[in-house]
Amino acid sequence: xxxxxxxxxxxxxxxxxxxxxxxxxxxxxxxxxxxxxxxxxxxxxxxxxxxxxxxxxxxxxxxxxxxxxxxxxxxxxxxxxxxxxxxxxxxxxxxxxxxxxxxxxxxxxxxxxxxxxxxxxxxxxxxxxxxxxxxxxxxxxxxxxxxxxxxxxxxxxxxxxxxxxxxxxxxxxxxxxxxxxxxxxxxxxxxxxxxxxxxxxxxxxxxxxxxxxxxxxxxxxxxxxxxxxxxxxxxxxxxxxxxxxxxxxxxxxxxxxxxxxxxxxxxxxxxxxxxxxxxxxxxxxxxxxxxx
Numbered sequence: 001x002x003x004x005x006x007x008x009x010x011x012x013x014x015x016x017x018x019x020x021x022x023x024x025x026x027x028x029x030x031x032x033x034x035x036x037x038x039x040x041x042x043x044x045x046x047x048x049x050x051x052x053x054x055x056x057x058x059x060x061x062x063x064x065x066x067x068x069x070x071x072x073x074x075x076x077x078x079x080x081x082x083x084x085x086x087x088x089x090x091x092x093x094x095x096x097x098x099x100x101x102x103x104x105x106x107x108x109x110x111x112x113x114x115x116x117x118x119x120x121x122x123x124x125x126x127x128x129x130x131x132x133x134x135x136x137x138x139x140x141x142x143x144x145x146x147x148x149x150x151x152x153x154x155x156x157x158x159x160x161x162x163x164x165x166x167x168x169x170x171x172x173x174x175x176x177x178x179x180x181x182x183x184x185x186x187x188x189x190x191x192x193x194x195x196x197x198x199x200x201x202x203x204x205x206x207x208x209x210x211x212x213x214x215x216x217x218x219x220x221x222x223x224x225x226x227x228x229x230x231x232x233x234x235x236x237x238x239x240x241x242x243x244x245x246x247x248x249x250x251x252x253x254x255x256x257x258x259x260x261x262x263x264x265x266x267x268x269x270x271x272x273x274x275x276x277x278x279x280x281x282x283x284x285x286x287x288x289x290x291x292x
Contacts, residue, residue, distance in 0.1 A: 045068040
């Protein structure tokens with residue numbers, strides 16, 4: 001999970017990789033610049049998109065829905081990282097839609113602010129950015145994760161672009177990791193796959209630790225772990241592995257070498273294209289199997 005200790009790891013990493021710290025993230029914050037961060041796609045489908053508002057028990061969530069322009073497809077619910085819904089996650093959602101999925105990317109901070117909640121080029125490394133997002137993140141908890149998940153899945157299943165005969169997938173980054181695990185537990189009959197990328201707080205000693213929900217789930221899972229997250233909590237992956245094994249649930253759990261917390265988000269200070277593409281390929285393999 002993003003915190004000051006994680007940021008110290010990032011700053012040390014950037015000192016060792018000065019070429020990364022020289023990137024102009026303000027320019028990359030636009031859709032055109034962000035698209036250049038990812039390799040071109042083969043056989044990309046034409047997509048349509050729209051901004052949507054979804055009513056939840058706590059208000060109205062502003063979200064982004066993108067889907068192949070023809071037909072109905074398996075759906076994916078995307079939980080962004082602590083900087084919430086912004087151009088980078090719109091572009092990442094669009095890329096997933098071009099692979100054949102109807103993708104809903106949400107603003108988890110809708111209770112406090114309309115997206116984007118931070119400006120172009122903002123990073124968690126900036127104190128002023130942390131002052132904005134950390135209070136919003138603290139307003140969320142296991143209860144809000146469950147209620148939001150149910151509301152979003154209900155909305156997804158009412159869209160004509162979604163093939164409801166197929167299971168739903170969900171992905172989460174950073175703080176979105178626990179949201180993924182609670183989503184697959186909140187609506188187990190609909191959730192067929194879940195994936196977390198540098199997800200924080202997945203296996204803790206707290207009474208509401210997400211890993212305790214695993215026996216109540218059915219989804220196939222993928223956990224892509226940042227190297228520094230694993231260094232800081234090496235037992236978390238072992239707890240996940242043993243809990244999945246005891247529940248008889250298929251789960252791929254791997255630590256990504258030289259990949260810092262945040263490495264998969266294309267506007268991250270520590271975006272690592274080679275390892276991000278490797279994680280992306282594992283995600284597509286999971287969805288090919290589980291959402292067919």
